[in-house]
Amino acid sequence: MFEGIEFLHKEMFWLLLLLLPAVAWYIFKHKKQTAEIKISTIKGFKTSKSVWPVLRHLMFVLRLAALGLLIIALARPQTVDVSTKTKKTEGIDIMIAVDISASMLAKDLKPNRLEALKEVASDFVKQRPNDRIGIVEYAGESYTKTPLTSDKSIVLSAISDIKYTGIVEGGTAIGMGLATAVNRLKDSNAKSKVVILLTDGVNNTGEIDPTIATELALEFGIKVYGVGIGTNGMALSPVAIRQDGSFVYERVQVEIDDDLLTKIANDTGGKYFRATDNQSLSDIYDEINELETTEIEERKFYNYEEKFRPYAIAALCLIIFEFLLRHTVFRSFI
Incomplete structure (x- = not known):
């Protein structure tokens, strides 16, 4: 009955x-106004049942219902339609x-570093x-x-599709990965430009030195958040590929160039x-999500x-209706 209705004056x-x-x-009052007569027996009287004495209480019920409806009206029932207009600032x-x-x-x-990264990303x-x-994907x-896009379905599909194929040259070219990301951001007019650089190794290949890539990021006002992925110590890692294409795993020492990644992040x-x-x-x-916020006016x-x-x-x-009943049908009972 009151679905979707709010009351302005609930205290009513x-x-x-x-x-x-x-x-x-x-x-x-009804008991006080009802006349009574006491006799020893009613065997000599003809009795009949009538609904009119009972129906006369209908007038009081109508008054109560009318009073209840007036109280509801005084509570100011109203529906509220809320429309939102969002003005997005430069993201x-x-x-x-x-x-x-x-x-x-x-x-x-x-289940492995890459799948864990995909889920969190x-x-x-x-x-x-x-x-x-x-x-941006990089190895050697x-x-x-996926270039910059506001279509999150495309980005999510690209992340889901990230996998190791062996097609990309082996090794870890941190400088190349960073430089490619910087190249995609350098012409952006956004208020803030950010690269999230993820790696689990050291820079051991590539045509662009990480220092040069860092200088490019700094020149174009691009901030870099570095993330080194891997436990401290030994990790069960792939060391060879069998003839059926499956990997041979052994425990090897984790090597991540923390100093290089820290310098890249601090410099930018x-x-x-x-x-x-x-x-x-x-x-x-x-934490990165909290550090890089977009202002939204709503x-x-x-x-x-x-x-x-x-x-x-x-x-x-x-x-x-009660007034008409009182002065017509139930007039003789008043």
Whole structure:
């Protein structure tokens, strides 16, 4: 009955409590006004049952109903239609550079580093609805998997499709991965330009030195957040490929160039993180998400539609109906 209706003056409903003493008063008054005669027996009288004495109470019920409807009308029932207008300021352009070398299949993160990264990166993208995001893949060389786009379905599909194929030249070219991401951001007019550089190794190949790539990022005002993925110590990592294409795993020493990644992040105004397990990787993305915020101006418009009139009209109709009954059908009972 009241679905979708709000009441402006809810305190008016306390008046409904007045109906209880009104009912008590009516019962008391009815007993006082009813004449009684006491006789020893009614065997000599012809008796008949009539509904009219009972129906006369209908007038009191109509009054109570009318009073209840008036109280509801006084509570100001109304529906509210809320429309939202969002004005988006200049957002943030983010390139995620992902290391897809064979070492990313190490199982110190579950089920492996690459799959753990994909899951967390997807959650990160979903939390950035107002930013443009692109994906770069690199190993011994680098390429753009997805250019900057505001279509999150494309980005999420690209992240889901990231996998080790062995097609890209082996090794870890951190400088190449960073330079490719910078190249995609250098012409951006966004208020903030960010590269999230993810790797689990050291720079051991590539035509562009990481120092040069860092200088390019600095020149174009691009901030770099470095993320080193891998546990401290030994990790179960792929060391060879069998004839059937499956990997041979052995425990090997984890080597991540923390110093290089820290310098890249510090020089560009970013920050370096080390993810040693799935939870710390998730926490890193949460922190980056908080560090890089997009301002959004939201305006809400409220359209109120008053609904008290039907209740007031219904109450008036009940009063008129009670008045007509009192002066016509039940006139002889008054």
